[in-house]
Amino acid sequence: MEIDSTDIIAFLIKRSGFSNEFEIPFSLIHHLAKVIESENEDILTFCDSVSIDAFRCAFxxxxxxxxxxxxxxxxxxxxxxxxxxLPPQRIMDLLEDINKR
Structure with missing residues (x-):
């Protein structure tokens, strides 16, 4: 399974309750991606500037x-x-678990 920054950003926006104004540091996106990939051998993450910029370009x-x-x-x-x-529910559950740590 592959995920990229878009999946993580969408999750974080949803988790914020679709706040009127919301900021996400790149470091948080990269941290979440690294933890998911290191703890789940079947998941490959792409969190480079291109995938982050793709989200910006969409909105x-x-x-x-x-x-x-x-x-x-x-x-x-x-x-x-x-x-x-939003990513599949399995990924959202993993992201939620990481955020609780």
Whole structure:
């Protein structure tokens, strides 16, 4: 199974409750990806700047990348599209577990 930054970003936006303004440091995206990949041999992650920028390009009116942080504005406005980008439930459960640590 393969996941990329888009899966992780979509999960984090959903987890925020689709906050009006929300920031995600690249370091958090990379950390989550590394933990998932190191603990699950059947999952390969791609969290480079290209996959992060792909998310920004999909939502140019609501997403800005600045200083190694992705900033989301009016997340409720893009909720339906973000929900389509959510990873499979297994990945969301793993991400939730990592966030609880």
């Amino acid at each position: 140019t009116s609501n997403v800005v990348v600045e200083h190694s942080t992705i900033k989301i504005y009016n997340a409720r406005k893009i909720r339906t599209n973000v929900e389509r980008l």
